[in-house]
Structure formats: structure tokens, C-alpha cells
Amino acid sequence: MATDTQNGPQHVAIVMDGNGRWAQQRGRPRLFGHQAGAKRVRDIVEACPGFGIEYLTIFAFSTENWKRTQAEVSGLMALFRRYITREARELFEKGVCVRFIGDRVRLDPSLVKLMDELEDLTKDNTLVNLTIALNYGGRDEVARATKRLAKEVAAGKLDPDTVDEQTLASFLDTCVLPDPDLVIRTSGEARISNFLLWQSAYSEYEFTPVLWPDFTPEIFKGILDNYSKRERRFGAVLS
Known part of the structure; x- marks a missing residue:
């Protein structure tokens, strides 16, 4: 299943949408779909090295997802705990470096502890950099970064006249990551849903009707092949 890794993206970000609808189509509860979606993550992570992808960022839970029913939110949090516990050793052994981005303040301390432990366990891995956006x-993110930047200015550690795009970017959760080359959203929805707003300023976008639990490595490859044919100009005019 070869693909053009030379012209392919280095960093792919995915909005994993459609888990609930996938379950409902089968007459099952929404959490059944989320469980299937978690299994699909493993397939896509494992496919990344063969596709030349060094960085994969997935949108697991948004700041807006707290508006869902208490049962679904509680089920998702339990699923995150199980995923980290069950997958930690395999992620480590397969060379995956895991990072979490998002505001951890609202998350349960027991979940944050598991997140911290997984980051520490895999911090020296380099095969694939998996970033999980959770809360x-x-x-x-931009508001939190601006607040940290303002505190540096107030403390006299940062000259406000020197603040530019790179300065603000250094305060973002993603400061150690390259910007995504390609952002994919599954399930047919054509919106970005507050995902990597700063970082995706010049990203290519792909909206696919496929629901996330059905998003196979073969479908992933097809999107990557399409990406390799695009001409990225970053605001310039190429001759």
C-alpha cells in the first residue's frame, strides 16, 4: 500500500467525527461507537510510518463536548482511562511518542495522572508523534496562551514591542509541533469546530463522508494520495 511519501504531509490532524451516528445506524448506544472509534485510532497510528507521517494529531474531546449528556461525558472519560491503560505499553514498544494538548484543569486528577505517566513513558520515542487533543x-488555547504571555510582560520578562506571531506561537499547547499540513474531518461535516485554529492557517483540508469507525488505512491512503497532487503556495504565486 505504497504512497508518495516525498510529497506527502509531515503532520496530519484529524477531527474524528461520526462515532455516535455509526452506533445509532446499528441500533447501539453512542458509546459503542466511541469504543469502535478508539480501536480505529490504533489502525491509523500504525499506518503512519508507512505513509511517511511523523506527526498525527487527533481531536478526542473538545471544550464544547461538556454540553453532551452526563452519561456520554462520563462514558467518554472512562473510555479515555481504559485506552491509556490498555494501550500504553504497546504505544511505547512501537515507538510512539504521545502528547496531550488542551486544558487539564477541568479533567479528573486520576485521568491527568494517567496522561502524565503516558507522556513520560513515551517521551523519548521518535517513530510517530501522536498528539491527543483532550478538553x-x-x-x-489562544486565550490561555495570551494570558501566559501577558503575565510574562507584566513580570518584565518580555518586551511587548517584541511580540510577534512566533512569540505567541511559543505559548501555545503545540509549541513543540510543526503546523499541520493536512486536516481531515470525517462524517461529512464541513466545518473545523474550533480545532487548531491558529496552527491550520495554511493547512490543506479534506472533508470525507466516511464515519470515523469506518475510516480505514486504505481510505487514509487515498486522501494522502490526493494531497500529494495539491500545490501549496502559502499566499505566494508559483511560476
Whole structure:
């Protein structure tokens, strides 16, 4: 299942949408779909090295997802705990470096502890950099970064006249990551839903009707092949 890795993306970000609808189509509860979606994550992570992808960022839970029913939110949090516990050793052994982005303040301390432990366990891995956006929102991220930047200015550690795009970017959750080359959203919805707003300023976008639990490595490859044919100009005019 070869693909053009030379012209392919280095960093792919995915809005994993459609788990609930996938379950409902089968007459099952929404959490059944989320469980199937978690299994699909493993397939896509494992496919990344063969596709030349060094960085994969997935949108697991947004700052807006707290508006869902208490039963679904509680089920998702339990699923995150199980995923980290069950997958930690395999992620480590397969060379995956895991990072979490988002505001951890609202998360249960027991979940945050598991997140911290997984990050520490895999911090020296380099095969694939997997970033999981958990309690993440693009606007919230920029607001938190701005607050940290303002504190540095107030403390006299930063000259406000020197603040530029790179300065603000250094305060973002993603400061150690390259910007995504390609953002994919599954399930047919054509919106970005507050995901990586700053970082995706010049990303290519792909909206696919496929629901996330059905998003196979073969479908992933097809999108990557399409990406390799695009001409990225970053605001310039190429001759």
C-alpha cells in the first residue's frame, strides 16, 4: 500500500467525527461507537510510518463536548482511562511518542495522572508523534496562551514591542509541533469546530463522508494520495 511519501504531509490532524451516528445506524448506544472509534485510532497510528507521517494529531474531546449528556461525558472519560491503560505499553514498544494538548484543569486528577505517566513513558520515542487533543478548543488555547504571555510582560520578562506571531506561537499547547499540513474531518461535516485554529492557517483540508469507525488505512491512503497532487503556495504565486 505504497504512497508518495516525498510529497506527502509531515503532520496530519484529524477531527474524528461520526462515532455516535455509526452506533445509532446499528441500533447501539453512542458509546459503542466511541469504543469502535478508539480501536480505529490504533489502525491509523500504525499506518503512519508507512505513509511517511511523523506527526498525527487527533481531536478526542473538545471544550464544547461538556454540553453532551452526563452519561456520554462520563462514558467518554472512562473510555479515555481504559485506552491509556490498555494501550500504553504497546504505544511505547512501537515507538510512539504521545502528547496531550488542551486544558487539564477541568479533567479528573486520576485521568491527568494517567496522561502524565503516558507522556513520560513515551517521551523519548521518535517513530510517530501522536498528539491527543483532550478538553481542547482552539479559542481556549489562544486565550490561555495570551494570558501566559501577558503575565510574562507584566513580570518584565518580555518586551511587548517584541511580540510577534512566533512569540505567541511559543505559548501555545503545540509549541513543540510543526503546523499541520493536512486536516481531515470525517462524517461529512464541513466545518473545523474550533480545532487548531491558529496552527491550520495554511493547512490543506479534506472533508470525507466516511464515519470515523469506518475510516480505514486504505481510505487514509487515498486522501494522502490526493494531497500529494495539491500545490501549496502559502499566499505566494508559483511560476
